[in-house]
Amino acid sequence: xxxxxxxxxxxxxxxxxxxxxxxxxxxxxxxxxxxxxxxxxxxxxxxxxxxxxxxxxxxxxxxxxxxxxxxxxxxxxxxxxxxxxxxxxxxxxxxxxxxxxxxxxxxxxxxxxxxxxxxxxxxxx
Numbered sequence: 001x002x003x004x005x006x007x008x009x010x011x012x013x014x015x016x017x018x019x020x021x022x023x024x025x026x027x028x029x030x031x032x033x034x035x036x037x038x039x040x041x042x043x044x045x046x047x048x049x050x051x052x053x054x055x056x057x058x059x060x061x062x063x064x065x066x067x068x069x070x071x072x073x074x075x076x077x078x079x080x081x082x083x084x085x086x087x088x089x090x091x092x093x094x095x096x097x098x099x100x101x102x103x104x105x106x107x108x109x110x111x112x113x114x115x116x117x118x119x120x121x122x123x124x125x
Contacts, residue, residue: 009082012086012089012090013055013056013057013085013086013089014055014056014057014060014089014101015055015056016045016047016053016054016055016056017053017054017055017056017059018051018053018054019033019034019052019054021054022042022054022059025059026059026062026063033054034052036063037052037054040069040073041063041064041066041069042054042058042063042064042069043055043058043064043068043069043072043081043084043085043088045081045082045085046081055085055088055089057085057088057089057099057101058088058101060101060102061105064104065104065105065109067104067105067109067110067112067113068088068100068101068104068109068112070113070116071087071088071100071104071112071113071116072084072085072087072088074116074117074119074120075087075088075116075119075120075123077120077124078119078120078121078123078124079123087100087116087119088100088101089101092115094115095108095111095112095115100112100115100116
């Protein structure tokens with residue numbers, strides 16, 4: 001991924017954190033972050049150079065919520081991981097103009113997941 005494309009994606013996704021930066025943001029070692037990524041507890045993307053990066057939008061309140069990761073996974077299966085990350089970071093009229101990432105906790109999470117399921121179904125059709 002070229003620097004310009006990476007900069008655009010980074011701006012869109014609240015920053016693209018390296019494993020070191022994401023681990024530091026969570027207060028864990030990099031291997032704990034990788035284990036969390038492998039077990040589906042964090043959103044991890046792989047750029048065109050094979051580098052693992054972590055969208056910053058998911059770390060607003062420490063560890064990402066299960067609802068956010070589940071919504072990302074639904075959209076990623078129907079499209080691709082990068083588009084799913086963009087979905088999570090883009091304001092949605094169905095969520096009152098808020099980003100899915102901002103609606104991933106509490107009562108809003110149920111609505112956000114419902115919208116993720118609907119959007120994933122449309123993408124898969």
